[in-house]
Amino acid sequence: RVPLISGDFDRNLADELNTEVTTDLSQFAKVYEEIILKLDEPTPHQAEKLKLVSQDEDFHIRAAAGAGKTFVALNHLVKMLETKRRCLYVARNPALCFSVVKWLEKRLRSSRLLSHLMLLYEPLEQPRTIKIAKGRIETELAENPGFDLVVVDEAHHLYRDSKLRALVEKQIGADARRLILSDLSQ
Secondary structure (H helix, E strand, O other), X not given: OEEEOOOOOOHHHHHHOOOOEEEOHHHHHHHHHHHHHHOOOOOHHHHHHHHHHOOOXXXXXXXXXXXXXXXXXXXXXXXXXXXXXXXXXXXXXHHHHHHHHHHHHHHOOOHHHHHHEEEEOOOOOOOEEEEEEOOEEEEEEOOOOOOOEEEEOOHHHHOOOHHHHHHHHOOOOXXXXXXXXXXXXX
């Protein structure tokens, strides 16, 4: 067996070598995550948006997939968490939330600052606290303490459905700022 990252492989060569060809998607995901976790510096365009996001008002970043919307939001979250602001990160997908937690943990001065971050993912009914134990992310349902910043990632999925929108908006108090991230093509 020859594990490959790409499914594009000359099948004739595989036959000649009497080899079974497989695609190892988990290996691809692992390598991709390692690369993403190494990203540190915003591009000039992202740095420009980061300055705009830092103002004390709601902000909507709408761009194509892969443009770095989440990266800009994560850099802003680092600043907010380091000043001990209460933040909520919202995404439908729990895996995206956990990836964000891993990225933040690597960049924060202290992993204890993660205590100022909560997650909201499907079923979107209640925020969750974060605890990292033995390298694993654990979450627990908790009451909304009131947030200074609410980041809604992939908002185009959440806000087009009135029920999901209501669940998200229920978490946003009068004093919370919104940072909305949505895909340009949606």
